[in-house]
Amino acid sequence: MSGAELVEGPRDYEATLKAARARAESALREAGISFSVEEGKGFVDLVVDVDSIVKAAEALKNAGFTHVVSVTAVDYPKKKSIKVAYHVTSYLDPEIVGGIVGLAVYLPREAPEMPSLSGVWVSAEFMEREVYEFFGVTFKGHPDLRPLLLIPELAEKRPLRKDFVVREESIYEGVPERVRRG
């Protein structure tokens, strides 16, 4: 991984993303992991099985994806699942630098559990703690799984799940009597 002559001028992100996607797909194929692809604008998600995610992560790491930019979890109550996507990219490989590839799994909504990837990517540590407190996903093997941002009582309510409802006030609500009289 030579660094010095890395980036010169402005780059074409579409090309970078294409290269990153090709790199990630071939790495997963070489490791013998089956995956499906979900497209997005500006990134791509590779969905794998929860059993093979550690192997897949190691394959991606060896392919040059150095760090996690986001552990993105999305709650789908209709599908009864929570999607956890590790969006990874590289700082050091000139070909794929900045290209965002997601390594995603779907977990059941009841008692979601998956192995922690912070052993593979150190940068995932705090983000996994975040997903743990907001969605209740338990990461097995995480070195320090505690709530990061919330106080424990709130973390127990899993605030970012869709069944934790925060309501907006309507445009007539909350006017004190003095003002309402006009």
Place this chain on the structure above:
Amino acid sequence: MSLAEVAAAIIGWPPVWQVLVIGFLGSLVIAVLAVWFERKAAARVQRRLGPYWASPRLGGLLHLIADMVRYAFQYPIIPRTVDLIPFLAAPIAGMVIALLPLAVVPFTSNPAYWPLPPSAMEYSLLIALAIVTLPPIFIIAAGWASNNPFAVIGGVREAFIIVAYELIAILGFLGAAASTGTFNLVAIVEAQGGIMWLAILNPLAFLAAFIAIVMSTSAFPFEIPESEPEVVAGPFTEYSGLLYALNMGGAYMRRFALSIILALTFLGGWYPLVPGEGLLMGYILPSVVVVVKAVIVVLAISFLRAVYGRYRLDQALDLAWKILLPMALAGIALGLFEASIGLT
């Protein structure tokens, strides 16, 4: 002898006069002035106004009085976890002892107004330096008695700093003794005789002594024991109200006392004024000259706040041992050399 005469005699006795009037009252005024100058000078360098609205004509000087009154009337909180006696005693003792050096320094060459008998005057520099090293003990005690992590760390830092600056201060002042060949402060002042200030003749020793004063009163860039970003207010974190004001004032009083010694040893003492006979010419005016010189030193130290940051503890120690100590030693050597060729 009537009671009034006895009282006048006691007050008029130079050690009492010097500690109580020049020392306590004078340094109280000077502490207020120095804090005000520190804030105003920093404000000037920082392109702003500084304290203003309490007394626009006086440049906000009354804000300092307001601060003192507010401290005096604020409810003093004494946490249950502190060690009570040292917690209360440390700031008071620290302040009193900070002023004690003034009981032994002469403000005039007229023997009638010396605080010590002429035989003891021979060692006045040594005695003053010996007392000067005491007050930091009480800062450490204050920190330790507070029983607060930040206070303890602050106290330990103070302890480290003492080790560094004490030697340099003493060696720096000894540079003056080496130049003049005496420990008698009067003789040292007389040897400078007007224009030949030791600060010019022996700049190495002067610089070492000056920086040691800066270090010992934890002024910038050596404000390490009270370094806010890590240890809040350092040893004084738990102090509130009047006790905190005493602590703050104590540092300025120590700076003032040390500056007087510096003014005597390096800045020509009461010269250009030649003390004559009588109370006014023989004592009061010379001491005013010395105090003015000391105030200038205090203000110069205050000014450093505006331009410097803080050294790290180990860097300050590094500087002290690796640069200032050799410099102070070189100052002594220079002094001996100057004395040998008869320059002083």
Place this chain on the structure above:
Amino acid sequence: MEEGKVYVGNLDVAAKRARDILLGKLKLEKVVDWANAFSLWPVHLTTSCCSTEFAATFGPRFDGEQFGALPWVGPRQTNLIVIEGTVTRKMACAVRVTWEQMPHPKYAIAMGACALDGGLFYNSYNVVRPWEVIPIDIYIPGCPPRPESVARAIVELQRKIRGRRVASSWIREGWRPDRDYVAPKEDYCAWQKTSPLLERV
């Protein structure tokens, strides 16, 4: 004896007597109020992002120090809290503890919409209203308020202290006559006592 304090001898009685003499006989009330008004030292408590404008208030262009306000480090030496924006559930404990650590007479300014009624975060699950945590003297609208607004708040607070004799009557009575003491409805620090955050592996 009040929790958390230790008195030497009957310091309490002595203090009361001194108070009576100084404020009662010598009529130092005006001086005390004046001193409090021109020596409002805000404690360093950055609850949220209004701290950027608070910092600008004490920057050279608006220079809060011209009113005698000097941002200071520890709560023990200060007498003003400026709630700089949102107070979250996690921070509420720190706000309350800081307030209690300050010696009275002490004052509070709530800065910004978040500190008044939550502002943008009015329906957030993690936000508390600061006036439920500590008693507030002056409210500044805005998100964030301009530095002039903070300066205006300091000026108004000075007038309030001098006009209504807040400081001297507080010192004489031992509590604040013109305002009810706000005791928080819930214990904002409860989570710390049971928190796994403090349990180390």
Place this chain on the structure above:
Amino acid sequence: MSGEVRVYGGWRDDLGLKVIPTRRLARDVYEVFIGPQHPGSGHMRIIIRVDGDVIVEADPDIGYVHRTMEKLGEIRGWIKPIPLFERMAIHDACNITLPYVRAVEKLMGVEAPLRAKYLRVLLCEINRIAAHLYGFAIFGVFLGHSTMYMWAMGDREVFIQLAEELTGARLTHSYPIPGGVRRDIPQGFPDMARRAVKYMRKRLEEYRKIFLDNPVIRSRLEDVGVIPKRLAAELGIVGPNARGSGIQYDVRIIEPYEVYDELDFEVPVYTEGDALARTYVRVEEIRQSLRIIEQVVEWLEKKPREPIVDESIYKKYPPLHKKILESQGRAKLLPWMATMKVPAGRAIGRGETGRGEIIYYVESDGGMNPYRVRIVTPSARNAIAFKYALPGHRVMDLPAIYGSLDYFPPEADR
């Protein structure tokens, strides 16, 4: 204190992390809670364990300013989250909101007109300078250098003044909207901007003399908090912190957004990785931002005025709105924007804020609200650096490292 303390110091030797070797201790370790009400902590708490004067373990305890941005973003429609997300870092407002707007634009399929793009870049760079100056100010006070604090705060006002003239608010501009911006430059703005640029260039020289070359400050920063390149890449730290460690990464180059690929500027990269290098990156970035402002202002002055919102919005404007846009340069909003729907899809929008790369993951199910907005702010990604950069340093290095990382808790906690 009992039990064995985990020592973070040495266990990442493979990443090239150089630390003072620490003993494994059962006792004699002092636990200090720094924050949240602490002059050196800002709005967070760092729990450090100290062996003598050396930090053996640091545990950043963040979340004191967690204001549930991600949840509120899910219930407020598409345009209201712009002021909401702005509150993460109000002194860097345009940089923070622009990537969200761009993600929404990607989903909606609209694009801002060229003039609006230049205006966005203009405000972004003004904000970047203001954010860096704010960082300097805080850094100065951390190192006990109050003059640096005051100077940087004062000079920041110059750029806040510019932003205020442009947008009508000191900090919270809420400037970009999907498909354009809200205001055009007022009369006389280009000259004002040029004067500010000239002024700032001179001031940077004085900063160098009093702060960067100040022997006290220099000795506090040199070889302190070294994050080697390899470690920086592993931790995924961003912005000037990464570029101070030799990572050649800037979103403005990796994924040039708006008009950054047409402007002439340099992205400074230092290889030392210590606190001083990170500081120098910021100084250089201020210089480059000044260059960008000059170029953008020249372009805006030369080119004739055109609508600053997308065609699809502009053609729905009633005559009154068009008149206001022409006479006052103020782009009105349309009532349907409060309740607009955005086609289903997922997009990532990102941009380079003053502190580094910010990423918005926006998912729409075709409704009136975003289905999910995931925000990864630069400070949130830099938070982990505390854990690795602090151990092995002295307690007095804590503010130096904290300040050099330019960490802003409200941004990290969202």
Place this chain on the structure above:
Amino acid sequence: MAPRIGLKSLEKRRTLIDGVRSNLHVLAIGVKYFVNPRRMTLVYPKEYPRLSEGYRGFIILEKKKCISCAACARICPSAAMKMIRVMEPDPKHPEKPRMKQYPVINYQRCIFCGYCVDVCPTEALYHVNYHDVVYDNLAEMFWDLDTFQKEPEYKTALEGRPVRIMVHEELGLIKVPVGEGG
């Protein structure tokens, strides 16, 4: 004309002479400003800044222009703008009062984003260009309909004189006094 990466490195560790010189630089620049402070302070409230016309200060309603569309309340991000219904005489049928709704504003929440002003189809809302008004009780910050039509009392203007802030090449920001009514 393109952005590019510029690799740089720091100057080397200084010698003793450099140390002395930079110390002198520091002191010199300190003394320079001490002698000639070049203050930028606004002596508030003796002087107060006259903000530009476009400044987004307090929001005021011109009731005549209001068409009761509620767009302002709907777009308000912090739900500070509320609608109230009032009975008022109908100009067409003076005998029959009609029900009409008007916005009121809650300055406990208002964030001064100006969305309401920008969304108003008839320009019935406008900003005043000042902001430094404070309150000592919460209730009066919820403006009723009458207060909403009056500009708030601007105490500062009674106490001081306005200055205009200009950007200056040498001094950064300068204050230029504004003439009466200017």
